[in-house]
Amino acid sequence: MTIAVLSGKGGTGKTLVSVNLAATAKTSIYIDCDVEEPNGHLFFLPEGVQEEEISVKIPKVDNELCNGCRKCVDFCKFNALAYIKNKLIVFDEVCHSCGGCIVVCPEKALTEKEKFIGKVQKGTSGQVTVYTGILNTGEASGIPIIKKLLAEENMEENKQVFIDCPPGSACIVMESIKDADYCILVAEPTLFGVHNLGMVYELVKLFNKSFGVVLNKCLEEENPAEKFCLEKNIKILGRIPFDTKLGTLNSNAEIAVNKDEKYRDMFSSLMKTVAKEVRCNETTTNP
Amino acid sequence: MKQLLILSGKGGTGKTTIASAFIKLADAKAYADCDVDAPNLHLITGWNAEPAKTDYYGLPKAEINPELCTQCDQCRQNCRFDAISINEKYVVDPFACEGCGVCAYVCPVEAIAMIPAVAGELMLYSDGEKAFSTAQLKMGSGTSGMLVTEVKKQMKSAAVDAGLAIIDGSPGIGCPVIASLSGVDMVLIVAEPSVSGISDMERIINTAAKFGTKTAICINKYDTNIENTKKIEEFCKKQGLPLIGNIPFDSNAVKAINNGQTIVDIDCASGAATKKVYHKTMNLLFEKGGD
Numbered sequence: 037m038t039i040a041v042l043s044g045k046g047g048t049g050k051t052l053v054s055v056n057l058a059a060t061a062k063t064s065i066y067i068d069c070d071v072e073e074p075n076g077h078l079f080f081l082p083e084g085v086q087e088e089e090i091s092v093k094i095p096k097v098d099n100e101l102c103n104g105c106r107k108c109v110d111f112c113k114f115n116a117l118a119y120i121k122n123k124l125i126v127f128d129e130v131c132h133s134c135g136g137c138i139v140v141c142p143e144k145a146l147t148e149k150e151k152f153i154g155k156v157q158k159g160t161s162g163q164v165t166v167y168t169g170i171l172n173t174g175e176a177s178g179i180p181i182i183k184k185l186l187a188e189e190n191m192e193e194n195k196q197v198f199i200d201c202p203p204g205s206a207c208i209v210m211e212s213i214k215d216a217d218y219c220i221l222v223a224e225p226t227l228f229g230v231h232n233l234g235m236v237y238e239l240v241k242l243f244n245k246s247f248g249v250v251l252n253k254c255l256e257e258e259n260p261a262e263k264f265c266l267e268k269n270i271k272i273l274g275r276i277p278f279d280t281k282l283g284t285l286n287s288n289a290e291i292a293v294n295k296d297e298k299y300r301d302m303f304s305s306l307m308k309t310v311a312k313e314v315r316c317n318e319t320t321t322n323p
Numbered sequence: 324m325k326q327l328l329i330l331s332g333k334g335g336t337g338k339t340t341i342a343s344a345f346i347k348l349a350d351a352k353a354y355a356d357c358d359v360d361a362p363n364l365h366l367i368t369g370w371n372a373e374p375a376k377t378d379y380y381g382l383p384k385a386e387i388n389p390e391l392c393t394q395c396d397q398c399r400q401n402c403r404f405d406a407i408s409i410n411e412k413y414v415v416d417p418f419a420c421e422g423c424g425v426c427a428y429v430c431p432v433e434a435i436a437m438i439p440a441v442a443g444e445l446m447l448y449s450d451g452e453k454a455f456s457t458a459q460l461k462m463g464s465g466t467s468g469m470l471v472t473e474v475k476k477q478m479k480s481a482a483v484d485a486g487l488a489i490i491d492g493s494p495g496i497g498c499p500v501i502a503s504l505s506g507v508d509m510v511l512i513v514a515e516p517s518v519s520g521i522s523d524m525e526r527i528i529n530t531a532a533k534f535g536t537k538t539a540i541c542i543n544k545y546d547t548n549i550e551n552t553k554k555i556e557e558f559c560k561k562q563g564l565p566l567i568g569n570i571p572f573d574s575n576a577v578k579a580i581n582n583g584q585t586i587v588d589i590d591c592a593s594g595a596a597t598k599k600v601y602h603k604t605m606n607l608l609f610e611k612g613g614d
Binding site for chain 1: 497501577
């Protein structure tokens with residue numbers, strides 16, 4: 037069973053929820069798909085880390101063969117090529133690795149070379165297998181890293197998989213939730229939080245995912261995120277109170293469930309609710 | 324026009340809260356929300372009128388005409404984005420298609436057309452004196468960097484005479500952030516005193532440094548973890564980066580935002596600290612020889 041944790045807005049508690057659920061589930065897999073700003077590893081401090089560099093293919097020019105026809109320049113939709121001062125120049129950062137320039141070059145002057153954009157780390161923390169994707173700074177897209185992170189060989193059978201998603205609702209989030217069986221949306225009780233919850237709500241509906249909401253940082257006051265869920269008839273999986281102790285543990289990158297029984301109980305009961313929801317959705321094929 | 328961009332790396336550290344306060348304090352004539360994935364600035368900038376909306380077209384999406392398709396498989400083999408699949412006939416997944424046009428090029432029978440696709444919506448609030456440019460990316464769309472560039476272009480052309488522009492950025496370090504960095508005069512990074520926040524801050528500082536952009540840092544909710552705040556202070560000192568202020572955690576801030584107000588609209592501790600950060604930022608942004 038694969039569970040993706042997402043939120044739209046940043047800083048609502050995606051990592052808090054996914055890390056603590058993975059630690060609660062014991063033998064589980066935690067995958068950090070927030071490759072631009074990965075944080076889960078700071079909590080798990082995985083051991084025995086193996087690292088794999090991730091590369092994309094970018095064009096390489098043989099200036100001897102290039103005759104300056106500019107077919108590649110005209111073809112490239114991403115403006116990654118320019119012919120300046122009798123020389124073909126490749127702008128690596130904007131290249132999308134579509135391979136079009138190589139296909140269109142009549143002189144076979146273009147070949148491909150590997151360009152490293154980041155890495156995937158695998159390690160263990162107790163009984164949790166921790167995968168972390170890290171995009172190099174200055175690189176535009178972490179999608180190839182996410183594809184590698186979510187490759188089938190990483191999904192061991194009979195293990196709970198928790199995917200910590202990036203913020204937003206763009207392509208990178210879509211890629212992260214693609215194969216998830218269930219989505220947990222984490223929302224905070226602010227005007228911004230509700231607006232962005234609305235966006236990821238549209239996203240999970242668009243992809244026909246089963247989902248529920250965890251309300252984080254709950255105060256005594258009226259909760260606009262809760263109101264949104266009630267109006268839209270969205271399953272509320274649990275409520276995490278605004279709690280200074282939890283906040284401090286989390287800001288020190290401590291896994292709350294390993295530190296305090298109170299939080300262990302809270303996340304165990306959340307885990308039970310989620311598992312029940314997933315089972316329900318499995319029996320009713322069309323949620 | 325001097326452009327100030329507010330970034331954070333980590334999400335939820337207070338970019339929009341601080342941007343909206345700065346806009347108020349500066350009575351800014353030009354401002355923009357470049358977080359096209361999850362825009363929020365429009366919720367508290369007090370525009371009542373409807374914005375002028377324009378469809379934003381990203382790259383076109385491939386479409387296969389099944390009547391012409393001979394199922395030669397060339398398109399599927401050449402697509403780098405795994406966007407073409409066989410489901411009795413050949414079909415394109417519009418979410419996976421990046422619009423590169425390779426499939427249409429290799430198709431021997433011209434069965435593939437590139438169809439224009441709306442990837443988002445640009446919005447411009449303007450009253451002749453002030454201009455606020457923002458946008459909303461369509462769900463699951465992939466060209467956020469290009470849309471960010473359009474948002475900034477729209478802001479600049481709507482407020483050519485403005486001396487200052489305040490731009491609210493997006494979290495992360497990837498394409499929308501890189502697009503928002505281009506051409507700005509200074510970046511203010513809103514840091515948060517958590518282990519995660521520090522890690523993310525270092526990554527966004529490195530990203531801004533790659534573009535040679537002048538950078539200053541402020542710490543939001545600094546009193547939620549004094550030890551980590553000290554670590555950030557030491558880091559800034561070591562790197563020679565200006566740390567221009569600390570803003571306390573303030574439950575009034577949430578109340579103000581939930582009422583659609585900025586934190587400088589009400590009398591509160593976070594608002595008062597933000598004012599100080601604002602003045603220091605302006606001094607750095609407009610300092611002579613600072614370019």
